[in-house]
Amino acid sequence: MKSKLKRAVSLVLAAGVMLSTAGCWDRIEINERIFVLGLAIDKFEPGKDVQAGEDGAEQQEEGSKQPEESPRNRLVVSIVFPNVGLLKGEGAIVSEDAKFAVSTVGPNIFEAVRQFNTRLNGNIFFGHVKAILLGEALVKDEELLMEVLDGLEREQEISRNVDVAVVKGKAKDALFIKPLVEPIVGTYIEKIFRQRKTGRFYPKNFGKVVTSIRETGGAVLPRLVVGEKEYNIAGGCLVKDRKFRAWLGELEVRAIQWLENMAGEDVISVNVNGVSVPFELTELKRRKEIWRDDAGDVNLHIILECEGNIEGYILAVDQDLMNEAFIQQVERAVEREMVAQCTGVMDKFQNEFQLDVWGIGNHIRKFRPEIWEDVKDNWQEAFTELSVDISACVKVRRVGVIK
Amino acid sequence: MNDQEKITSNQLMAIMLSTIIGIGILTLPRTVTEAAGPDGWMLVLAGGVVAIILSVVISRLGLMFPGKTVVEYSGDIITKPLGFIFSLGFFTYYVLFCAFEARVFAEVTKQFLLDRTPSEAIIITMLLGAAYLARQDIATVGRVGEMLVPVFILPSILFLLPGIPEMDLTNLLPFMRTSPGKLLTGFGTIVTSYLGFEALLLFQPFMARPRDAAKAMTVALSAIILIYVLAVVTAVAMFGVVEIQQLIWPTFSVYRVIEIPGAFIENIHGVVMALWVVAVYTTLAVFFFAAVTILGRILALKEYSFTALPLALLIYFLALVPNNVSQVYNYLDAFSLYLGIPFGFVLPAVLYIIARVRGMGKEGGNGREKQAKKSG
Known part of the structure; x- marks a missing residue:
């Protein structure tokens, strides 16, 4: 009897303790959260903020009045988040837009986000951010860019895996358009990044970008151009010495990736016998050889080993692709094309930008530490003086289903 | 202590694994990389070997004085007053260690x-949980x-697997290019990540077969070396030697990068965080238990579990x-240097040497043989 009472008392006590101590300060119901999917950061440029995205223009500017010029207004921060109510199918009460985008002005990202707290009814959560967009003017401003990158890396909610792109023009505009295929901007950008069917932009996640800036002093970020109802992510934006250095073309960005041992399955068109032959690159392996010649100069030999398919030729009876001599002709032509593009890019980075964006210095440090000892103190100069030789070895594997 | 139950050597191994792996593993990849660049993992290995050697010394010491903990036999070896000071220092060391662990x-x-949860609430719940265990035997x-x-060990290792594509093992190159001087200075800070093994000074007499302590310690510490090396290698492979030095807790950052493809929970760092809570809890509880035990034995109390709660209060304010x-x-570094290294590495060795010089070993040696015959 007594033990039963004891047991009952201890049970009540245990339940009481659990109920009273399990209260959690950090409990947030999922529907109280605002899941930010895209984050766009621009430099605040007074007078230039009047134009806005076509749709949702009314719901964006801070309090509908034009933000004035003041030392406090340095950044324009915009976020986009999905309409969770609509996705859940809660019908009538919720607004019909699939996503909401808002924008505000503030001295830094964090204060700007607090501005949103005065306007939005949920708890702004950055754990699911899929894309970070940086505006052109921001990237051109050394101080602001480094501030923003540090803030984003320091914030633990934002994953290091999130995709980054530099927007030509205003990053804010990207969040306010209604894309044709996928209404939610963040996921849309993420999906473009994930497909890996093209080498025309260089997908780099945020962690890789900051690592690259720390290790090599620069990074190539994808360039995003905002259209009416879609984006175009192509080409690149070169950041060097803590700020914007140059825009890079699509083919240049592709060649940069070839030299870095990664590229999407892209198509290279070469001219063989007066016909343009599309060659699909399916595999690429890059080898680096570094040695010192008799004069003491450091030499770098980059060998690209590629595999791929011929995608098309010309409809004819007398000419077929099941011909080894012809295939070899195509292979040589592709090799020439690739080497030419890579050499061009390498030359540009050695002489014009003077930036070792591939981490060749790192490679030397890892694999040829004895050479690194001599060059590490003035690597930037040594990089420009590096004699680089690029060669390619292309193998055509398949030609499609007709001869 | 005869009224206390005894522990098996498996349990000793488990105690050591759970004690030594605590807060240190979070910062370890950064500290070793700061000290030795890509060769950091070798420092970890070397530090572990030193810890193994010291734990063998401690177990020898324990065998010389069967049935006694360091609180008693330090008095025998270096006279009562000095032994008392030693024990008091040892007690302070554990109390401070608990405070750091909690903070x-x-x-x-x-x-x-x-x-948004106040630090106070986090520390209090953790300390109460640890105090509860520290009151037990x-x-x-x-x-x-x-x-x-x-x-906590198995899932943490399994969760690393999806991150393999993100890792670049060439980040560990060049091999053996760090200057020996740099390695030596780094060594001092690395050995402290193995602190916790010196609890054997207290736990050995509670073993059913104290002779097995050395073996159990070697196995446990070897496992810890493997886990530490794994943590360092994965973090360096993922971030490279430059970036890793910017991350305060690189071991967690590794899990921030890893995504399990297609899984409901995309980011596993929350899960890993929860597992780590368990690891910290066991560390804190064992140190707490050690502090309570030393205090009880210094004061020669018959029943000393009641000291746990007041101690929790003290640790709370220290934290x-x-x-x-x-x-x-900064405080933790100073603590490791001025208390950790003396109590973990220097003083046990000194005690052992003095005991040997004073010829106490022979007596202990005989006792060991007798015990061996008995148990055999």
Whole structure:
């Protein structure tokens, strides 16, 4: 009897303790959260903020009045988040837009986000951010860019895996358009990044970008151009010495990736016998050889080993692709094309930008530490003086289903 | 201690695994990389070997004085007053260690998981949980260790697998290019990540077969070396030697990068965080238990579990002393250097040497043989 009472008392006590101590300060119901999917950061440029995205223009500017010029207004921060109510199918009460985008002005990202707290009814959560967009003017401003990158890396909610792109023009505009295929901007950008069917932009996640800036002093970020109802992510934006250095073309960005041992399955068109032959690159392996010649100069030999398919030729009876001599002709032509593009890019980075964006210095440090000892103190100069030789070895594997 | 239950050597291994792996593993990849660049993992290996050697010395020492903990036999070896001072220092060391453990736990939990929960609440709940275990006897601690060690070690290692494509093992190159001088200076800070093994000074007499202690310690420490090397290698492979030095807790950052493809929970760092809570809990509880035991034995109390709660209060206030995360780690460095290395590495060796010189070893040696015959 007594033990039963004891047991009952201890049970009540245990339940009481659990109920009273399990209260959690950090409990947030999922529907109280605002899941930010895209984050766009621009430099605040007074007078230039009047134009806005076509749709949702009314719901964006801070309090509908034009933000004035003041030392406090340095950044324009915009976020986009999905309409969770609509996705859940809660019908009538919720607004019909699939996503909401808002924008505000503030001295830094964090204060700007607090501005949103005065306007939005949920708890702004950055754990699911899929894309970070940086505006052109921001990237051109050394101080602001480094501030923003540090803030984003320091914030633990934002994953290091999130995709980054530099927007030509205003990053804010990207969040306010209604894309044709996928209404939610963040996921849309993420999906473009994930497909890996093209080498025309260089997908780099945020962690890789900051690592690259720390290790090599620069990074190539994808360039995003905002259209009416879609984006175009192509080409690149070169950041060097803590700020914007140059825009890079699509083919240049592709060649940069070839030299870095990664590229999407892209198509290279070469001219063989007066016909343009599309060659699909399916595999690429890059080898680096570094040695010192008799004069003491450091030499770098980059060998690209590629595999791929011929995608098309010309409809004819007398000419077929099941011909080894012809295939070899195509292979040589592709090799020439690739080497030419890579050499061009390498030359540009050695002489014009003077930036070792591939981490060749790192490679030397890892694999040829004895050479690194001599060059590490003035690597930037040594990089420009590096004699680089690029060669390619292309193998055509398949030609499609007709001869 | 005869009324206490005894622990098996498996339980000792579990206690050691759960004790030594605590707050240190979070910062370890950064500290070793700062010290030795890509060769950091070798420092970890070397530090572990030193810890193994010292734990063998401690177990020898324990065998010389069967049935006694360091609190008693330090008095025998270096006279009563000095032994008392030693024990008091040892006690302070554990109390401070508990305070650091609790504070770092609070800092990391607040940063990654519960950013609105007050540090005080995090520390109090952790300390109460640890105090509860510290009131029990050693066998309970051993069983808890046995239960919890697989819980936090196995999943943490499994969760690394999806991250393999993100890793670049060439980041560990060049091999053996760090200057020996740099390695030596780094070594001092690395050995402290193995602190916790010196608890053997207290636990050996509670073993059913104290002779097995050395073997159990070697196995446990070898496993810890493997886990530490794994943590360092994965973090360096993922971030490279430059970036890793910017990350305060690189071991967590590794899990921030890893995504399990297609899984419901995309980011696993929350899960890993929860597992780490278990690891910290076991560390804190064992140190707490050690502090309670030393205090009880210094005061020669028959029943000393009642000291746990007042001690929890003391640890709580100590844990709140540092002002910010930077100060926490500065104090922790000073603590490791001025208390950790003496109590973990120097003093046990000194005690052993003095005991040998004073010829106490022979007596102990005989006792060991007698015991061996008995148990054989």
